[in-house]
Amino acid sequence: MPSLAPSTSVLGIRKAKHLLNRSCFHYSKASLNHYASLTPTQAINELSQNTSNTWEYPYDPSPNYANGVIDGFWLHSGNPPSSYPYSQGRKRAIVSSWWWYNMMKENKLKNKLVFFLHTCFTVAKDSGAGKSAYFYDYLRLLDFYAYGSIKTLAKKITFDNAMLYYLDNTTNNKDNPNENYAREFLELFTILKGPQIANGNYTNYTEHDIQQAARVFSGIKVKPNRDNIDNDTGIPYGFVNNNQHDSGSKTFSEAFNFHTIQGGSNLQEVKDELSDFVEMIFSKTETAKAYCRKMYRFFIKREWDESIENHIITPLADQLINNNYNLLEVLQTLLKSKHFYDEDNDDSTNEIVGSIVKNPIQFISQTISLLDITLPNAEAAFQNSSVSWSEDQEDFFHFYYKFCHNTFFPGSGMNIFSPDSVAGYPADFQGPGYDRSWFSSNTIVSRYKTIESLITGKNKILGQLTGVNGGTYYQNLRILFNSVDFVSNSNHISNPFDSTVLVYELVELLFCESIPQSRLNYFIETLYDIDPSYWTNAWSEYTQSGNSVQVKIRLDALFTKLINAPEFQLM
Secondary structure (H helix, E strand, O other), X not given: OOOOOEOOOOOHHHHHHHHHHHHOOOOOXXXXXHHHOOOHHHHHHHHOOOOOOOOOOOEEEEEEEEOOEEEEXXXXXXXXXXXXXXXXXXXXXXXXXXXXXXXXXXXXXXXXXXXXXXXXXXXXXXXXXXOHHHHHHHHHHHXXXXXXXXXXXXXXXXXXXXXXXXXXXXXXXXXXXXXXXXXXXXXXXXXXXXXXXXXXXXXXXXXXXXXXXXXXXXXXXXXXOOOOEOOOOOOEOOEEOHHHOXXXXXXXXXXXXXXXXXXXXXXXHHHHHHHHHHHXXXXXXXXXXXXXXXXXXXXXXXXXXXXXXXXXXXXXXXXXXXXXXXXXXXXXXXHHEOOOOOOOOOOOOOOOOOOOEOOHHHHHHHHHHHOOXXXXXXXXXXXXXXXXXXXXXXXXXXXXXXXXXXXXHHHOOOOOOOOOEOOEOHHHHOOOOHHHHHOOOOOHHHHHHHHHXXXXXXXXXXXXXXXXXXXXXXXXXXXXXXXXXXXXXXXXXXXXXXXXXXXXXXXXHHOOOOOOHHHHHHHXXXXXXXXXXXXXXXXXXXXXXXXXXXXXXXXXXXXXXXXXXXXXXXX
């Protein structure tokens, strides 16, 4: 029977990998060994520590040269972002690249929760979310409430400039209502439809409720200069145009017991209306269940049955309501549970570990962290302004902006923070495939070319580029993986002379589950020429002569096979 009872034994390597895969976007061998020595409660408490992210303004990886002075920051001379001399699309890309850069600094649960909240309250930065400044504030808001109440976030995000712009509420007026945000708030962001009973009746709410919600939201507008600062968060928010807000009373359907919200005529009264509306929605058990189902699909697996609904989803929903919709506490319960570690299943067939396809963020982040690749450092790149463009700045530009944001993520089916629709990424909502949609004939090339790019230094996903002065060139990456240096490091591999030991330790590091001997032999044979002694002799010659050509060829082929293996695509 599925059980939320806590698992109490020390994790060990296998369960630690499972926990880190699901709770973080990346981890290192050192952190894996550390968490393997802890109990689930100890590990989760440590992973849940608040991050040190100070949310400084993003660095611009391709700075503007003005008056002979290089400006390496997103904001120019303290002026608002709208004054910066580059396109808003490019600036939004800078912000999302900056988020990923910050996320890579530490492996914490908070980063995963921020992205989860993005899938719950979707904004597509490149499809109507407005200025980069709005998108920046949106990310800050998700970060602020990642360890707080999703119910409070639902109130705050209604005034978020990016959301107001993205779902057209800034055009929602009492005499000319726009129901877009109201519809998505109910259908996608909170309670969800439920089975349709009749035309306009979706069990959990009705078309009438959408109309009344739009009246609650009317007159809430974008504040372009961002000078309204929320007292709770310190983040800019929109404003209320009193003349365009519907100040009449709003009465909802039987689905909400004909609840009536008294209308307001100023900012505080409109906020009171909004609070009353959100409290009404979140008082329904179905709202809590909707979030718990989303959480289960995001952190556990794509499917569940009636038993999991009764013994996992329902009690988690009760906990969510009783804890004022604090997601962190509920998620901690789930990640500590016997069910999460598959300890409540008498069937020897594993159902949870290795059941989710890594999304592109997970894939690239883990590739980099597990292979211990040193990334460009923004602080180092931009701490000293100079007219000449340094290699540090160039590396930052090519890797974060060009390689990751403009090349890898789109090629892998994820325009990061810019899903194709307000419903979010198909992997999060579209059955029956769900997360399997990340791995398809359209995205496999991007995944397979990633390790090749990191080994060769050639961004072969992007290919030829047109130079500033005409002609073509290939974009070179200096963010490289040195396979020989990696296996030579005793912190990574205990005995690189022994091909069996070498491959076994790599498999244990990279794959979420052990593999059969036949599969292990497949990878070991990559190091052979004619017989097993070839590798030992080749490594011995390298250690004596320092000539790494032959061993590098074999190791590069091995790491390419490992990263491109189906086992690495799963978590």
